[in-house]
Every structure is written in structure tokens, then in C-alpha cells.
Amino acid sequence: MNKIAVLTSGGDAPGMNAAIRAVVRRGIFKGLDVYGVKNGYDGLMTGNFIQMDLGSVGDILHRGGTILYSARSERFKTADGQQQALAQLMEVGIDGLVVIGGDGSFKGAGKLTAQGFPTIGIPGTIDNDIAGTDYTIGFDTAVNTAVEAIDKIRDTASSHERTYVIEVMGRDAGDIALWAGMCAGAESIIIPEANYEINDMIDRIKQGHERGKLHSIIVVAEGVCKGTDIGNMIEEKTGFDTRVAVLGHFQRGGSPTAYDRMMSSQMGAKAVDLLVEGKKGVMVGVKNGQLIYTPFEEAAKDRHTIDMSIYHLARSLSI
Numbered sequence: 001m002n003k004i005a006v007l008t009s010g011g012d013a014p015g016m017n018a019a020i021r022a023v024v025r026r027g028i029f030k031g032l033d034v035y036g037v038k039n040g041y042d043g044l045m046t047g048n049f050i051q052m053d054l055g056s057v058g059d060i061l062h063r064g065g066t067i068l069y070s071a072r073s074e075r076f077k078t079a080d081g082q083q084q085a086l087a088q089l090m091e092v093g094i095d096g097l098v099v100i101g102g103d104g105s106f107k108g109a110g111k112l113t114a115q116g117f118p119t120i121g122i123p124g125t126i127d128n129d130i131a132g133t134d135y136t137i138g139f140d141t142a143v144n145t146a147v148e149a150i151d152k153i154r155d156t157a158s159s160h161e162r163t164y165v166i167e168v169m170g171r172d173a174g175d176i177a178l179w180a181g182m183c184a185g186a187e188s189i190i191i192p193e194a195n196y197e198i199n200d201m202i203d204r205i206k207q208g209h210e211r212g213k214l215h216s217i218i219v220v221a222e223g224v225c226k227g228t229d230i231g232n233m234i235e236e237k238t239g240f241d242t243r244v245a246v247l248g249h250f251q252r253g254g255s256p257t258a259y260d261r262m263m264s265s266q267m268g269a270k271a272v273d274l275l276v277e278g279k280k281g282v283m284v285g286v287k288n289g290q291l292i293y294t295p296f297e298e299a300a301k302d303r304h305t306i307d308m309s310i311y312h313l314a315r316s317l318s319i
């Protein structure tokens with residue numbers, strides 16, 4: 001293994017830059033030439049490669065976004081697109097590729113490895129929705145961003161004695177909603193992994209109101225429904241002044257937390273070590289605090305699970 005490349009793919013996540021830095025610096029430390037691929041798989045198909053030196057990843061550890069840019073490529077899903085990418089990799093003489101992204105990105109990486117080309121995945125998505133790892137890069141920062149926003153909304157909710165519904169991201173997973181809801185003390189947390197009872201939510205809001213609470217906070221994961229649907233139902237059933245806030249892409253940006261920087265650094269270095277050891281077609285992950293790796297196909301077979309004990313605890317604490 002002499003030359004490796006790294007790309008970011010799918011929705012960006014805080015910590016991706018820290019992971020790029022770790023791949024580049026660990027690669028150079030191991031005596032490799034390291035290339036960055038711009039614009040994810042789109043850049044792989046068009047040969048948008050740049051050689052990375054130590055300085056190219058200076059001053060990025062703390063920055064959100066991705067210096068390599070990201071894309072969700074439809075063309076790369078085709079056999080033609082994959083052949084074109086392989087041809088570009090061969091032309092530059094790249095021997096291995098690190099893909100930082102979500103499960104869709106690993107499907108693409110798996111296609112290259114099925115044709116013999118070594119790829120290693122690093123889970124990078126704010127959603128924390130990838131099976132085969134307890135953690136995905138960006139999740140901690142996104143949760144902190146959501147909690148900070150909810151804390152601020154709580155101030156104005158109290159002043160005006162309002163009920164607030166906060167819609168958070170997460171695609172089909174409820175992890176961001178669960179963690180943000182728990183850490184911001186939401187009355188109800190609505191996630192795809194648990195059935196929600198509108199009457200239960202209304203009872204909780206009313207009970208709080210009766211004991212003098214000045215506001216109610218409901219956190220809803222985007223994978224369940226729109227925040228406005230819940231807000232309308234609440235207003236209809238309680239008559240309370242209700243507002244809806246959609247946090248949206250605000251959750252995807254910002255400087256990564258120390259935890260995200262740590263995970264990105266460890267996973268980035270591990271990905272390079274695995275390539276050097278001759279591994280391919282695997283995703284780096286963390287399980288019970290230990291760095292591990294799982295074949296893409298195995299991770300794809302499982303479904304990501306959420307820690308329901310947090311859900312039940314949150315319910316018992318927000319009575």
C-alpha cells in the first residue's frame with residue numbers, strides 16, 4: 001500500500017474535518033502518499049483528486065463542514081459510474097480508499113471492494129443511525145446544538161407561557177430527538193422507535209400546566225411527522241398558545257465537540273491502520289468503548305437500535 005485517498009459523502013457532519021485530518025496525518029506517518037477526493041463519489045468519477053500534505057489539514061480540527069465537500073451521487077450507484085471511479089483510481093495509482101459517510105456511502109464503497117478495490121468506511125452522520133457501531137461522528141455536536149437551541153427556546157416559552165414543539169433531524173432514527181429531549185428536559189419525546197399516544201402527550205402538558213409550569217417542550221423526530229402536525233393537534237386539544245420550531249440544518253454545522261474530535265481522530269487513524277494491514281470492505285466503529293470493525297454487508301444486515309432505557313427514563317423524569 002503506497003497511495004491512499006479519502007472522501008466525504010452524504011450529509012456532512014461536524015467532525016468530518018477532524019477525521020480527514022487523522023486519515024491524512026496517520027497516512028503520512030505510515031509513509032503513504034495521501035490524496036483527497038473532492039465532492040464525494042462525484043469527484044471520484046471525474047478524478048477530482050488533490051494530494052494532501054501535513055499542512056493541508058492544518059487548522060481544520062475544530063471546523064464544521066468538510067474541506068473536501070460532500071455530495072449524494074446518483075450516478076455512482078450505476079455500474080458505469082463505479083467503473084469510471086475505478087479507472088480514475090487506477091490512473092493515479094491509488095491502492096486504497098477511506099470513505100467517511102453514512103450507510104448509503106458504504107454501499108458504494110462495498111461495490112468497489114466487490115471488484116477487488118480496498119475500501120474502509122468511517123461512520124459520519126449526525127443521525128447516529130448506522131448498525132455495527134454505537135456512535136457516528138457528528139452526533140454529539142448535533143445533540144449539543146439542539147440542546148442549546150431548546151434551552152434558548154425554553155426562556156421565551158416561559159416568558160410567554162407557551163408550549164413549544166421542536167422538530168429535530170435524524171432521518172428515520174430517533175437518537176437526536178431522544179438525547180436532545182432528555183438533556184433539555186422535554187415533557188414528551190416523540191421518536192419513530194416508540195408508538196406515541198397523543199392523549200398521553202396532552203395529559204402531560206395539562207398536568208404540568210395545572211401544577212404551575214410556565215411552558216412545555218415537546219421534541220419530535222423528523223422521522224415521525226412534521227412538528228407543525230403535532231403543534232396543531234396540541235393547540236386544538238388544549239387551547240394553549242403553541243409554537244413550532246424546526247431546527248433543520250442548523251444541527252449539521254458548527255465546531256465539533258471534544259468528543260466528536262476524539263472519535264474522528266481515533267476512527268480516522270484506525271481506518272488507515274486497517275488499510276495498511278490489508279483489510280478491506282469494513283467499517284470502523286465503536287462498541288462498548290472499544291474501536292472495532294465490521295464488514296459492510298454485516299452492518300447492512302442489522303438495523304440500528306436505539307437505547308430504549310433512555311426513553312423510559314426520560315418519561316419517568318418528566319412527569
Ligand code: F6P
Pocket residue numbers: 011102125126127169170171222252
Ligand atoms: O443524514 C443527515 C441528515 O441531516 C438527516 O438528519 C436529514 O434527514 C437529511 O440529512 C437532510 O438531508 P439534506 O441535507 O439533503 O436536506
